Amino acid sequence: MKRLTILGSTGSIGSQTLEVVSEHPGDFEVVALTAGSNVEKMAEQIANYHPKYVVMKDEETRKSLMDKIGKQKECQILCGMEGFVQVSTLPEVDIVVAAMVGMIGLRPVMEAISAGKDIALANKETLVTAGHLITNLAREKEVKLLPVDSEHSAIFQCLHGNKTSQVDKIYLTASGGPFRGKSRAELEHVTVDQALAHPNWSMGKKITTDSASMINKGLEIIEAKWLFDVSLDQIKVLVQPQSIIHSMVQFQDGAVMAQLGTPDMRLPIQYALYYPERQTLSGDRLDFAKIGDIHFEEPATDVLKGIPLAVEASRAGGSMPTVMNAANEYAVAKFLNKDIGFLQIYDMIDFAMSKHQIIAHPNLDEILQVEQETYELLSKDWRKK
Numbered sequence: 001m002k003r004l005t006i007l008g009s010t011g012s013i014g015s016q017t018l019e020v021v022s023e024h025p026g027d028f029e030v031v032a033l034t035a036g037s038n039v040e041k042m043a044e045q046i047a048n049y050h051p052k053y054v055v056m057k058d059e060e061t062r063k064s065l066m067d068k069i070g071k072q073k074e075c076q077i078l079c080g081m082e083g084f085v086q087v088s089t090l091p092e093v094d095i096v097v098a099a100m101v102g103m104i105g106l107r108p109v110m111e112a113i114s115a116g117k118d119i120a121l122a123n124k125e126t127l128v129t130a131g132h133l134i135t136n137l138a139r140e141k142e143v144k145l146l147p148v149d150s151e152h153s154a155i156f157q158c159l160h161g162n163k164t165s166q167v168d169k170i171y172l173t174a175s176g177g178p179f180r181g182k183s184r185a186e187l188e189h190v191t192v193d194q195a196l197a198h199p200n201w202s203m204g205k206k207i208t209t210d211s212a213s214m215i216n217k218g219l220e221i222i223e224a225k226w227l228f229d230v231s232l233d234q235i236k237v238l239v240q241p242q243s244i245i246h247s248m249v250q251f252q253d254g255a256v257m258a259q260l261g262t263p264d265m266r267l268p269i270q271y272a273l274y275y276p277e278r279q280t281l282s283g284d285r286l287d288f289a290k291i292g293d294i295h296f297e298e299p300a301t302d303v304l305k306g307i308p309l310a311v312e313a314s315r316a317g318g319s320m321p322t323v324m325n326a327a328n329e330y331a332v333a334k335f336l337n338k339d340i341g342f343l344q345i346y347d348m349i350d351f352a353m354s355k356h357q358i359i360a361h362p363n364l365d366e367i368l369q370v371e372q373e374t375y376e377l378l379s380k381d382w383r384k385k
Contacts, residue, residue: 002028002273005053005093005117007084007108008100009033010041012204013122013148013265017097018049020270023282028273032087034100039064051075053090055083084108089115095273098123099148101206102329103322103371106130110364113143120272122148124219125329129322129367131226145227146272151220152227153268154246154259160276162251164229171248171256172220173240174299175200177212180241184303190342192335200243200263209332210306213345214299218310222321225314232314237307239297244286262286305346312353319359319370326374327352351382 004021008014014033021028032053035042039056042065046054055078056062062079078086081104088096088108096112097120098105105123110130112119114137121127127134138145147153151172159167178197179187195212196205203211210216221235248258261267262284270281301307313324331348334340340348352374359366 001026002094003031003092004028004095004097004273005032005034005087005090005112006030006097006099007034007088007105007123008036008098009045010035010038011099011101012207013099013269014097015041016265017099017120017269017273018045020266020273020281021049024279027279031090031093034084034087035061037061039068043068046075053078053083053087055079055087081107085111088112088117093117095120095146097148097269097273098126101204103129103326103368106367107364110134110137113137113141116141116143118144118146120146120148120269122269124149124216124223125325127223127226128219128325129371130364131222131321132361133364133367135226135229144275146275147223147227148265148268148272149220149223150263150265150268151247152223153271155224155228155249157259157271158247158249158257159228162249166251166253167228167230167234167249168252168254169250170224170228170230170235171250172217172224172235172237173243173245173247174214174217174237175211175243176239176241176297176299177214177304179212179304180239181300182303184343187303187342192338195335195342199241203265205336206329206332209335209345210328212304213306213342214301214304215306215310215328215345215349217299218306218308219325221307221310222314232311237299239299241295241297242291244291244294260286309346309349309353316353316358317360319362319367320353320356322362322367322370323352323356323374324349326371327378330375330378348378348382352377355381 006014030049030051033051034055036057053076096117098109099122103125109126147156196208198208243263245258250256313320327349331345
């Protein structure tokens, strides 16, 4: 039996992780769950999975949860960063599922690695902003970084039994999102609802918006660089609109290995939890006779600028990816609140990056400080640019 802490259990990845747990009774124990402010859903998860510990984002949501579950309380309810770190480092936990959205997941993940916990990693920001710290620490502590992103899981599966040094190129596939084929003029007045109408995947609002802007794919390029120890020039993005091929690896001898499947996030989640074993998973299977053709195309990076912005930040290195990521988080929140237009997400990122003085080798505190400085810059000065 594997014992889990799930950081961000009420979100899309966290909820689907619990679906995998339910499908395999007896294989997992849910030791701890954490959430932001979704008290209703957390109360349901407590009733269904009986964790020993629960963490909410602050004292207010902690009290709301305690009021909600009343006398049925069967776990210790904590709050804040101290609580997130505590449940990430519990001696009895084997795997920490990092499904929190945003840089709030960075410190708990680093503390979990320091405590020798394997990480099922769905939090992009961890490697994007602190890849140099995370990968070195994981090697030092001999901890597994098990990717949960569908694309990185696909690469991880293709590499199984092969050496990273034998890789010639990694092909990260992308659906193209809801704005594939749109011109810049057509994106001037798109709505939040249109950005959230992803053609293939069911995800949270932030990551769905990132998919629409292709920032998501840019973040994945940076993740892949750190996870698989390859250069940016070895990573290529291809649009594969049907979301059947989740990524591919080309080796030095010219052979290409691909991982295919239906668009179901439970598969990469389950693969990470059981690695290196495979288990039965319910759901649809590919019918190749019905699929017929699989189509590829180049991403339109002149319109959807997420990829070039991320690559620029990664090439600059140091603290610049943190600025890019923080600016995107800030801008996406503004867009979802209908305070800015879709294309202004790119403008905010570009502005923040243009104002930043790079710290070459930032530590954790410096990364978090740069994040806050980026938020402050955009809140005060972006409209004055």
